[in-house]
Amino acid sequence: MTTVVQVRNVSKRFVVHKDKSLKERVVNAHSSRLHREDFWALRDVNLDVGLGETIGLVGANGSGKSTLLKIIGGILTPDGGSAKVRGRLAALLELGAGFHPDLTGRENIFLNAAILGLGEAETQRHFDEIVAFSGIEDFIDTQVKFYSSGMYVRLAFSVAVHVDPDILLVDEVLAVGDEPFQHKCMEKIHEFQADGRTIILVSHSAAQVSEVCDRAVMLEHGKVVVDGSTDEVLGRLRHNYEVTIEADEAAQAERRGEVPAAKPAEQHITSVGIEAPTEDGKAVLAPGDDLVIRGTIDAEPPLIGWGMSLTVSTILGGAVLGTDTKMMGTELPVIDGAGQFEVVLPRLMLGEGEYSVSLSLLDGNLNEIHRLREAGRFVVRTPGHAVGAVYSEPVLRVEQRA
Template structure:
């Protein structure tokens, strides 16, 4: 049987710039904080006063040259540890890491800078650490200074720099070393918007030049926009390695599950502390459900669907004049939509016992992502009687043609 070569999956012939084989990293957490306690607990008893924490456990990844890879996961998932292992900052407890080419790492704010040296002196110090000779640094110095935008502060001791100035100078040095592999850990979140755009433009130019970038960020939009591939870590292990949009969607589900577990624990703790719950006197938002019309709760809410939001409220004695308020936020906490029964001109019947209010939003066109619904019981003056923040959530499915909080079907034409 013959095989049509044109229909076969193309083989990526680019070499691996990083090879990570079954890497694990262990940290020891000590429970005896003072020197006196450590001396007392020396020997066998000392084992009871320390605990092993595996930040990474069995991670195996190959990264091709010329790709941009995003590492995502919640705090403590192992992202920064993996980046430090790749950069050779720390050694793995188990496994091996192979690297090739010049590496520039932006892993910690001000790493490689000496606080008592001036910015100028630190440029030469940091550049030498990253592999540049003094002659090469002198040749690039004006470009480094111009990119950083710190001007006359270049001859000031860096201990007087703001966090933004630290990052601007460190990033400027790193990108001017012509690295084959650039490691970036959250530092793009520091600095003003103009500098962040400049950094992103530099990263895009690196991509066009075929350089390899490994990026750790909590900005999921950056991962989708910049990365060819995303690796989702959870508890030191790789959960998903592949399409950035799929990895981001899975990560949002993990975050939501974690939030719900924390909320349940808080409620259980509150019940344990308060054996007798005070009677309700101002009313309560009991719960909220959301779903697309014709679909089950939990199904994605596709663009163009009618979104139904049901709010269950309660008042034991009766509330004559009241308002039901609903707000939809995206995963960054930005308001995507909000309204109230008062805004809609609806006069609700007196609230006595339990009541359900349903809001239907027709032809909803929200962009890809996870959205959270907040509900409030208010009086007519706008005073909040009870709030239920992030009462429930829903997902809007991936839309490959665009990004953003608003869904719109694009059509582009060349006019001239």
């Protein structure tokens, strides 16, 4: 495959000026350099993007996604390594980048198009289309400083997609527009894909990444931690979110003076496993297989009149199945000390993809005693005769009628 974006060992350093206290400022009046600190926003990043690929760039806030896009876009220069790009590039980076606030929308179209390498005559030819796509005809002769962020994005996106780029960089901006516009943008992105253009998309929406990207790359503290299928990367991202949420909840509970959550409650799930053949360490099921989850419990003091709940979710976080002992109408025996359990979901017909299982122990009032958000994870592989959240082997009959 032809590589159109080649990032090699890219590092980017920012100098951070730490805010000093007034006292420090007085005492160290002549040594202000002491409070400059180097901060590596990117470290040794490698990325190859092939012609016609759509790559999703994901990661927590501050992980370096925008910095990487700006380096690819040539707006920032790396402090180490290199970024090479083949073809005409259009970048939709931070809000309003490339726009002059005092100029009107009309003037900015010409300015922006020129920056992206389009001549005046060419821009003139596309002008009506650009304005029509943006949907802001009424404001085209208004200075853009009076635009809302949504209007900015509409215009910027519209220019970017009409300058005939080979490579399109999109940094989160799609989240700013309203829904009909987002829909239009996604259509345009699909059209670009069909044309064989290359796209790098930074998005907070796992659904969006999953919908349009062939591959995804996850950054963490300026380093690439996963580069693989969107399923794999989004699964990892989901896992990190769960861990962060758990840590936040624990910190909050501690502030409220509750039991330090780092230490599990006295009654808790000690181990869980999914009974299935594994592939790369992941349980793999086929549609129609039983999902069998087994685990152990520590119960001191004893669990009496207790319950359990279980949720199976997609990597996008949507629950596909949830149940608890109350819904099942099941009463659980007293467990004193150690216990074990088995949950079976017979003949699960899930669609292709990765799923996670969360399990909870409940008290008599269905309050959670202990929750394992990531109790297990499994992959469903289907014969691929259908897509979607559930799988069924389609049967089609067509006959000539007399």
